[in-house]
Amino acid sequence: MRLTRHSRWQGVKRYAAVTLPVLFLAACATQEPTTSGTQNAASTGKPILAPKPAAPAVTPQQAELKSLVALQDRLYDVAAPLLVNNAVLCRNNARNLLGFTAKTKFSYTAEFIDAATSLGLTDQLQVTGVLTGSGAAKVGLQRGDLLVAIQDKPVPTGADAERQTALMLGPLVNGRSNIKVTIARNGSNQTLNVPLTRACAFGIELGNTDNVISYADGRRVLISAGMMKFVRSDDELAYVIAKEMAHNTLTHPARQRLTATLSGVIDNLVRLRPDNAPLSGAAGVKPYPQQLDAAADKLALYMVARAGYKVDDASAFWQRLATQYPATVLNGYTAIHPATTYRIAAIEQAVSDIQAKQASGSTVLP
Known part of the structure; x- marks a missing residue:
């Protein structure tokens, strides 16, 4: 979810939402060398260790999603200074932005929900990108933070969370300098007053x-x-x-x-x-x-x-x-x-x- 005043939500179910960065949880595993010939516990004096289990196979959907999101991450990283530093040049296209994006596993078409789940997304909105130079970045919002409440109102969860949260945020960006956001991080809640950022929207x-x-x-x-x-x-x-x-x-x-x-x-x-x-x-x-x-x-x-x-x-x-x-x-x-x-x-x-x-x-x- 791109948290701006005017967001585009149509097609979330039809399209794979590759326009926003996703938090990836990656791991690798190595396997102990196997014994050969007559080398065994008796000859080496060391117990034979069972091989470590192999890492789960990466599915084509996971690989495809990860590759595309890596490109999107770079695109957003490079675009961020252009958006934040040029409000004065964007004329009628400058808006107040919260400065972060958030997604759930339902942000993707059915084909990719399992891939998104394996990469760390759930039915709760999770911060997946923070705009460099934005108010969100300045107050320390981080990728992986879970959105709990906005202005003390619970953030929706589930398949329609993005759209409902966008409707919640729409009226809040006018006439305010900051928005109160409660997030969950490392098992505990904390509240951040996120300054709105004037930027090219x-x-x-x-x-x-x-x-x-x-x-x-x-x-x-x-x-x-x-x-x-x-x-x-x-x-x-x-x-x-x-x-x-x-x-x-x-x-x-x-x-x-x-x-x-x-x-x-x-x-x-x-x-x-x-x-x-x-x-x-x-x-x-x-x-x-x-x-x-x-x-x-x-x-x-x-x-x-x-x-x-x-x-x-x-x-x-x-x-x-x-x-x-x-x-x-x-x-x-x-x-x-x-x-x-x-x-x-x-x-x-x-x-x-x-x-x-x-x-x-x-x-x-x-």
């Missing part, structure tokens, strides 16, 4: 495809698993996330009349097993005009710099991406953002301006 989604692509639909940002494997650093991943945040902030999906199309693409790709047929072409997504793309690049670089990431290598990254995945790859990034040469000039100018402001100690704002 964009959903950050993982797309389950190896296509090297990213999308924005006005309220969400989707980065594909393929894109996450393509980037070489957190700085590069921050460029990609911020570029889609900038498109949303500048209302480009609406201006392109692509909101419904992009929402449909994202809804498909957040599924654990998306329909790959539309991805054989452009999925109905029109390329962005070069002026809109350059404007998003400029705003994105300011977001990246304000979040503490480097902007020095931005133009080199986009050139590398366009070279390896040119516009002829219809389901690739450059097909939607084809004006690479035009954009590079705008990127280099923005980088120069940002570095000058950083050097002079000026506020980094466009």
